[in-house]
Amino acid sequence: MDFLWKRGDTVSGLLMPDRVFEHFYDIDPQYLLSLGIKALVIDIDNTLAPYEQAIPNERAIAWFASLSENGISAALISNNKRERVETFNESLGLPAYCKSGKPSAKNIRRAMAQMGSDKTNTAVLGDQLLTDVLGGKHIGLRAFLVPPIKDRSSAFFRFKRSLEVPTVKRYVKHCSDVESVSACGFWLDKRYKSNKE
Numbered sequence: 001m002d003f004l005w006k007r008g009d010t011v012s013g014l015l016m017p018d019r020v021f022e023h024f025y026d027i028d029p030q031y032l033l034s035l036g037i038k039a040l041v042i043d044i045d046n047t048l049a050p051y052e053q054a055i056p057n058e059r060a061i062a063w064f065a066s067l068s069e070n071g072i073s074a075a076l077i078s079n080n081k082r083e084r085v086e087t088f089n090e091s092l093g094l095p096a097y098c099k100s101g102k103p104s105a106k107n108i109r110r111a112m113a114q115m116g117s118d119k120t121n122t123a124v125l126g127d128q129l130l131t132d133v134l135g136g137k138h139i140g141l142r143a144f145l146v147p148p149i150k151d152r153s154s155a156f157f158r159f160k161r162s163l164e165v166p167t168v169k170r171y172v173k174h175c176s177d178v179e180s181v182s183a184c185g186f187w188l189d190k191r192y193k194s195n196k197e
């Protein structure tokens with residue numbers, strides 16, 4: 001669990017996740033604390049739950065509880081509409097923002113202000129490089145990536161996923177952590193292409 005992408009100032013570095021996990025719940029609060037991370041801004045759709053799942057499952061609720069028990073703040077930052085975000089957040093009661101327009105960092109900054117965190121101790125977590133990762137990294141946050149729980153299968157979504165592949169390949173080339181490489185299988189095995197309706 002010691003691999004972490006070295007921060008760079010190149011344009012391609014803005015899309016590069018610092019670490020890839022198979023599932024959100026694989027992110028151990030102790031690992032975050034070891035990096036000095038005290039706050040997470042988290043995407044909802046396909047990061048915490050598939051689109052059709054309206055509320056967090058027990059595993060998600062337990063994971064948020066473990067973050068809280070370890071003094072790590074969390075906020076939900078979604079590009080989806082208000083109803084989706086409010087319903088999902090009902091039992092969690094977190095700072096939550098809808099229609100965020102990621103990669104715009106507007107609501108990420110608002111969430112940090114609400115949590116009392118700053119770019120040195122906040123990380124983003126999401127399933128898309130061009131929205132979640134870029135949204136955090138262009139303002140200097142760390143970024144964690146997970147493969148989508150259940151990717152949409154439209155041509156547009158497959159196209160968006162194909163744009164992520166070169167960056168994921170570059171990540172894997174430099175990554176020696178077996179679990180992180182394994183978590184990249186969604187992109188490398190082109191599972192996003194065979195995921196048809």
Ligand SMILES: [Mg+2]
Pocket residue numbers: 043044045046047126127128
């Ligand atoms: Mg998402």
